[in-house]
Amino acid sequence: MAKSTTIHGIIVRRHWVHPSPFDPYLPMRVDDPLLQATFVERPNRFVIHARLAETGEVVRAHCPNPGRMHELLLPGAVVYLSRAEDPRRRTPYTLRFIEHPQHGQLISLNTQLPNQLFAEGLATGFFPQFQGYSRVQREVSVPHPSANGVVSRVDFRLSRPDAPACWVETKSVTLVHEDGLAEFPDAPTTRGRRHVEELAGLVAQGDRACVVFIVQRPDATRLRANRTTDPAFAQALEQAVAQGVEVYAYTCRVTLGCISLAGPIPVETSGMENKMEHG
DNA sequence: ATCGTCATACAGAATGCACG
DNA sequence: CGTGCATTCTGTATGACGAT
Structure with a gap:
């Protein structure tokens, strides 16, 4: 454990730099040459x-x-x-x-970075909508609601004694069009679809569940599901939102030495209000 | 009894391709 | 068009094991 410390149950690797009052955002340094x-x-x-x-x-x-x-x-x-x-x-x-x-x-391009960025954002209070949870578990296995024996893992489970658990699945996004529209996924993802279905199932059980898209570049102004490439995922996400799954998206500042969460961008879900816009 | 270390297993990561 | 297999690496959990 010499190489890491723990904040609110989250293992934080040593090469992560914690924000000071002078850091308006969360830098993740890239130390490797x-x-x-x-x-x-x-x-x-x-x-x-x-x-x-x-x-x-x-x-x-x-x-x-x-x-x-x-x-x-x-x-x-x-x-x-x-x-x-x-x-x-x-x-x-x-x-x-x-x-x-x-x-x-x-x-x-690293699809595992969003998970780490989210973990650090949690540990440092970057996300107003995820504050107040005392326990953070990662990669928690849950059975798929409509599949025999199929188990998958949700990236994060946040909990505290007096409130329903909050499940969070992070998704890495790199596809952004010239007009600033970010789309997920870039390729059909049955796994991703299964994940959002599972989140909807957890909401049905009384828990809170969220999808957090992390766009690993700064030039996105809004995000939506890629209906052209993966209509099944797009529909599953629509339905999950309708069932109460919350959806958020964030861009990142990216330099060769540092990747950091920048700010939220709106998620467009056709015909439905995204929970984020409520408050 | 508890802890750290190590090895191992497994699922997951925004798939792609051959094949029938 | 669906099915199955191959591709490389990582994070996490789990259990063994020895040291404390």
């Missing part, structure tokens, strides 16, 4: 090949984002890799950032 490279190809969803700027060598890198990212992963796109520390890994590098092919905006 980054290497600039250009994207070459993606042989499978977990691996990319990229050409290091410094040496011209083409290297294998782990892709920590299984989404399609068609509009980003164009040959020649500037990417930033970190060197893997674990010598057993088959990929000696990890893809961390990509520059937008058109306007150069830096985009963070």
Whole structure:
């Protein structure tokens, strides 16, 4: 445990920087040295090949984002890799950032970062709607309401003695259109659909449940479900909202050295008021 | 009895592809 | 068009084990 501390039950890694009164937002420092490279190809969803700027060598890198990212992963796109520390890994590098092919905006690609950003936001009181919970559990297993024996995990369960539990599922978003519209998902996700159905089931049990979309770039002005790519997810989300699941979305500030939660953006759900707008 | 460390197992991460 | 399989890595839980 020498490498981490605990705040409200949340393990906070040492490289996280806690906000001071001078920090208007929550910075998550990227300490690893980054290497600039250009994207070459993606042989499978977990691996990319990229050409290091410094040496011209083409290297294998782990892709920590299984989404399609068609509009980003164009040959020649500037990417930033970190060197893997674990010598057993088959990929000696990890893809961390990509520059937008058109306007150069830096985009963070690690789908696990939103979970960490949310955890730190919780621990430091960034979210007014999630304050007052004394206990935080992560990756809590729940049975799917309409499936035999299928169990999945919800990212966070917040609780306190005198109130219903609050379940939170975070979702990583990287797809943002030129007009600022962010869409989730970038590829059909039956798992994501199952998650929102489960959240609706938890609301039916009397608990509170929320989806928190974290857009890992600053240029989104609003978010909605990607009806074109995944109509089933879009419908499941609509229904979940109708059943009382709360939906929130946040953008991030992204630099090569620091990723931080920026601010909330509205979530558009057709024909229904998002709970967030109530208060 | 409790704790830390370690190994292991498992689900999950915004899939993609071959195959029938 | 659905099914099944393969791809790489990580966070968490769990249990064994030895030390305290």
